[in-house]
Amino acid sequence: MEYFAGLDVSLRSCAICVGDAKGKVMLERELPCEIGDIADCLNSFDYPIERVGFEAGTLSQHLFYGLTGEGFDVVCMEARQVNAALAAMRNKTDKNDARGIAHVLRTGWFSPVHMKSREAHGVRALLSTRKALLNKTIDLANEVRGLLKIFGLRLPKTVQHGSFDGLVRPMIEMDEVLAHAIIPLLDARLALYQHFLELDRRVKRAAARDMLAATAIDMSKDDNDDFYRPPATTTAGLMFPARSKLTVRGFTNLHRASLSLGAALEGVLSKDVALLGRDDERALCQAGFERLRIGAEGLTAALDRLRAQLTSERPYFSADLGPFYHWLRSVYDDPSLTKITALTREHIFKTYPVDLDQYVLGEKPTNEVWLTMEDARARSGFGAVFLKKLLGHMQGVSEVEALMRTDVHVDELRDAKAFWATLANLKEAADALAVSPSQVKVMMSLGMLPNIQITSSLRYTKRDAVLKLLRAVEGLPPTKGGGYLPLRDFCRRDGVALPKAVKAFCEGDLDGAVRRGEGRGLHALEVALDVLKCRPSL
Incomplete structure (x- = not known):
C-alpha cells in the first residue's frame, strides 16, 4: 500500500501527518522545522513513503531541496488550491492542516509548483538587495534635499549618486547646526551607496558570465x-x-x-x-x-x-x-x-x-606544503616562539628575522623534529654522564661537548657526543689490582677539576693511566695514583 506524508509548515515548527491510500491516518507528529528532524521522523516510519507534500511558502525551496536530498519524492502544491481544500475543515489547527494536506496529496487534486534552483534564488537575492540599497540611498538623498529646503538651500534637479556627497557636504560644513544634523545622514548614505556599488559590480559580473546578457x-x-x-x-x-x-x-x-x-x-x-x-x-x-x-x-x-x-x-x-x-x-x-x-x-x-x-x-x-604556525605548533609540540627560534638556529638567521616568520614548510617541520631528537638538555646529559649540570656546562665551554644555544636561557648538546664519551669509557680495560683511584677521589685528592681531568682523557693525555671501574657514567673512570708525576700538565 502507498503512504503519503503531508507537512504543515510554519516558521519554527512543522506538523506531519502520514496516511495510507485509503485515507487512514498512520502517524501524526509535531517537530521543529528542520530537515534533519523531518527526515528522521519519516525514515522511522515502518513503511516507505510514496510522496511528501506541502503548500508553497517562504520555506518551500529549503524544504524541497533538503528533503529531495534525503531521498524523498517531494512535491510543492499550489497554495490557493490547498487553502480552498482546507477552508472546509471545522477546526483549523496545524495538526488538522497537515492531515488535510495528506488527503489532498493522496487524491491528487492539486497543481505542483515549479521550484526554482538555488542559483536562481541566489541571483534573485542579489538583485533584491541591490535594489533595496539603491532605494535606501535615494530615500536618504531625498531626506537631505527636504531638510536643506527649509534653510533655503536648493539642490539641482538632477544630481548623480556618486557626486551627491561632494556637492552637499561643502554647502553645510560652514553651518554648525546643519553639519551637526545632516552629516550623519550623508555618512550613512555614502556607506549605503558604496555597498550598492559593490553589489552592482557583482550583478554586472554575473551578467558578464551569461552569454546572452554579455x-x-x-x-x-x-x-x-x-x-x-x-x-x-x-x-x-x-x-x-x-x-x-x-x-x-x-x-x-x-x-x-x-x-x-x-x-x-x-x-x-x-x-x-x-x-x-x-x-x-x-x-x-x-x-x-x-x-x-x-x-x-x-x-x-x-x-x-x-x-x-x-x-x-x-x-x-x-x-x-x-x-x-x-x-x-x-x-x-x-x-x-x-x-x-x-x-x-x-x-x-x-x-x-x-x-x-x-x-x-x-x-x-x-x-x-605549508602550515600555519598554529598547526605546526600543534603537530610538533613546540611552543610557537621556540619553534621559530629553533628553525632560525638551523637556518643560521638572526633571532629578529626568525621571529618574523608566520608559516612553516612541512619539510622544515620534519627537519626541526629530527634535529630536536638529536639534542639533549643539560639535565639529560648530566644524568647520562653522572655529573652535575654545571660540570656539563664547563665541559661544553672546554669543547668536549657541543654547545647549542637556541634561546637565551636554554642550552643543549648533542646526544651522539654524550654517547661517544660514554663509549670511550666503556672501551677502557677493566681495573685489576690496586694502583688506581676513582675519578672523583682522584680529583679531590690532587685538587684537579673533574672537567679538566675528563678533557685530558678525551685528548689522550691519560693514555695508559686510566682504567674502567664499577662507577656509573664518567665516574667509571679510575686514574693511576702517580699520574701527576708522569703528566705534570694536569
Missing part, C-alpha cells in the same frame, strides 16, 4: 565607453585567445583580469575598485595587462610580488591577492580562464598554508 551589454556600449580594450593584437601570453578570436566574454575577462591584477599590485582594496575614476581604472588595467601579456612567467612574478608585500601578520592568499583573487573566485569556472585559474591555484598551494579539505578555486590540494 551580448546585450556589449551591444549597448560604444567606442568611447570605459570598457578597456587591450592595445594592438595580443594573446596575453597565450593565457587568452588572440584578440581576433576573443568573444564578448573573453574581452570582459581580459579587462577584469588586467584591472584586478593591476589594482592588487598597487595596493587598492577590493571595495575601492568600483570607486575608481576612468583614468585610474585605465592605468591599473594597463599595469595588469603588462604582466599578463608576458604569459605564465609574468603572472607568477606578479603573484610572488603580492606574497612578498603582504601587510597582514598571518599570510592568507585572499588578503594578499586582494582584488585579483576576489574577481577570479567568482569566475574561475569560465573555460576561457582555465590557464589563469590553474596558475593561480598552483601558486596558492605552493606558497600558502591550505587545509587538505579546503577548496581553492574549485579544487582541494593533494598534499600539504
Whole structure:
C-alpha cells in the first residue's frame, strides 16, 4: 500500500501527518522545522513513503531541496488550491492542516509548483538587495534635499549618486547646526551607496558570465565607453585567445583580469575598485595587462610580488591577492580562464598554508606544503616562539628575522623534529654522564661537548657526543689490582677539576693511566695514583 506524508509548515515548527491510500491516518507528529528532524521522523516510519507534500511558502525551496536530498519524492502544491481544500475543515489547527494536506496529496487534486534552483534564488537575492540599497540611498538623498529646503538651500534637479556627497557636504560644513544634523545622514548614505556599488559590480559580473546578457551589454556600449580594450593584437601570453578570436566574454575577462591584477599590485582594496575614476581604472588595467601579456612567467612574478608585500601578520592568499583573487573566485569556472585559474591555484598551494579539505578555486590540494604556525605548533609540540627560534638556529638567521616568520614548510617541520631528537638538555646529559649540570656546562665551554644555544636561557648538546664519551669509557680495560683511584677521589685528592681531568682523557693525555671501574657514567673512570708525576700538565 502507498503512504503519503503531508507537512504543515510554519516558521519554527512543522506538523506531519502520514496516511495510507485509503485515507487512514498512520502517524501524526509535531517537530521543529528542520530537515534533519523531518527526515528522521519519516525514515522511522515502518513503511516507505510514496510522496511528501506541502503548500508553497517562504520555506518551500529549503524544504524541497533538503528533503529531495534525503531521498524523498517531494512535491510543492499550489497554495490557493490547498487553502480552498482546507477552508472546509471545522477546526483549523496545524495538526488538522497537515492531515488535510495528506488527503489532498493522496487524491491528487492539486497543481505542483515549479521550484526554482538555488542559483536562481541566489541571483534573485542579489538583485533584491541591490535594489533595496539603491532605494535606501535615494530615500536618504531625498531626506537631505527636504531638510536643506527649509534653510533655503536648493539642490539641482538632477544630481548623480556618486557626486551627491561632494556637492552637499561643502554647502553645510560652514553651518554648525546643519553639519551637526545632516552629516550623519550623508555618512550613512555614502556607506549605503558604496555597498550598492559593490553589489552592482557583482550583478554586472554575473551578467558578464551569461552569454546572452554579455551580448546585450556589449551591444549597448560604444567606442568611447570605459570598457578597456587591450592595445594592438595580443594573446596575453597565450593565457587568452588572440584578440581576433576573443568573444564578448573573453574581452570582459581580459579587462577584469588586467584591472584586478593591476589594482592588487598597487595596493587598492577590493571595495575601492568600483570607486575608481576612468583614468585610474585605465592605468591599473594597463599595469595588469603588462604582466599578463608576458604569459605564465609574468603572472607568477606578479603573484610572488603580492606574497612578498603582504601587510597582514598571518599570510592568507585572499588578503594578499586582494582584488585579483576576489574577481577570479567568482569566475574561475569560465573555460576561457582555465590557464589563469590553474596558475593561480598552483601558486596558492605552493606558497600558502591550505587545509587538505579546503577548496581553492574549485579544487582541494593533494598534499600539504605549508602550515600555519598554529598547526605546526600543534603537530610538533613546540611552543610557537621556540619553534621559530629553533628553525632560525638551523637556518643560521638572526633571532629578529626568525621571529618574523608566520608559516612553516612541512619539510622544515620534519627537519626541526629530527634535529630536536638529536639534542639533549643539560639535565639529560648530566644524568647520562653522572655529573652535575654545571660540570656539563664547563665541559661544553672546554669543547668536549657541543654547545647549542637556541634561546637565551636554554642550552643543549648533542646526544651522539654524550654517547661517544660514554663509549670511550666503556672501551677502557677493566681495573685489576690496586694502583688506581676513582675519578672523583682522584680529583679531590690532587685538587684537579673533574672537567679538566675528563678533557685530558678525551685528548689522550691519560693514555695508559686510566682504567674502567664499577662507577656509573664518567665516574667509571679510575686514574693511576702517580699520574701527576708522569703528566705534570694536569
